[in-house]
Amino acid sequence: MSVPPGLPQNLSAFDEGGSGEWLPEAPLKLYTNAFVLHGDKILLGLKKRGLGVNKYNGFGGKVESRESTLEAALRELKEESGITAPLELAGTLLFVVPGEKWAHIDIFRAENYSGTVTESEEMCPEWFNQASIPYEKMWETDRTWLPLLLSKRPFAVRADFGRNSAENYTLRRWWVGVHSPTV
Numbered sequence: 001m002s003v004p005p006g007l008p009q010n011l012s013a014f015d016e017g018g019s020g021e022w023l024p025e026a027p028l029k030l031y032t033n034a035f036v037l038h039g040d041k042i043l044l045g046l047k048k049r050g051l052g053v054n055k056y057n058g059f060g061g062k063v064e065s066r067e068s069t070l071e072a073a074l075r076e077l078k079e080e081s082g083i084t085a086p087l088e089l090a091g092t093l094l095f096v097v098p099g100e101k102w103a104h105i106d107i108f109r110a111e112n113y114s115g116t117v118t119e120s121e122e123m124c125p126e127w128f129n130q131a132s133i134p135y136e137k138m139w140e141t142d143r144t145w146l147p148l149l150l151s152k153r154p155f156a157v158r159a160d161f162g163r164n165s166a167e168n169y170t171l172r173r174w175w176v177g178v179h180s181p182t183v
């Protein structure tokens with residue numbers, strides 16, 4: 001199957017599913033999401049409000065004007081979890097909902113951190129063993145690409161959702177791409 005619109009075209013399919021036409025193109029808004037690893041642990045936050053409330057996720061949010069995605073990722077990580085970390089880009093996620101701007105999320109990872117993990121108004125942080133990530137309480141597509149982040153394999157994902165109500169999204173179709181191994 002070919003690479004869906006909106007992703008770099010030089011990727012190979014790693015995982016895909018769902019059916020139907022990809023949703024039409026729309027302007028982009030930029031987000032960040034950061035995952036901090038420490039030994040065999042991963043830091044996740046239970047979102048207390050807004051998009052993805054009651055789901056575990058990395059720490060992130062909207063990129064503000066005149067800010068790079070890395071600057072935004074560092075700011076959001078600090079605001080939401082109290083820590084700072086040497087973030088590196090791990091992959092990208094395109095989150096598409098009918099009638100809304102496309103959300104392009106730069107996903108970062110780090111293997112150490114400094115500071116003290118602290119609960120914020122937005123997130124309740126919690127360490128999990130990397131072998132027991134609570135996928136059932138996360139965005140449905142996270143299980144398809146988080147293993148790639150853990151194994152340091154760059155990825156790009158497109159996930160199209162339907163929206164029944166403010167907080168009720170249904171996954172319609174997704175595609176996870178990786179760079180082909182060089183021969």
Ligand SMILES: CNc1ncnc2c1ncn2[C@@H]1O[C@H](COP(=O)(O)OP(=O)(O)OP(=O)(O)O)[C@@H](O)[C@H]1O
Pocket residue numbers: 031032033049050051052057058059060061062076093095103105139141159
């Ligand atoms: C399949 N879809 C998805 N899968 C995984 N993660 C997703 C996601 N769609 C959004 N996300 C993340 O959810 C956070 C929203 O952040 P959100 O609260 O809207 O932003 P921000 O902190 O700027 O908000 P305030 O305006 O300050 O409340 C942000 O990390 C963003 O990367």
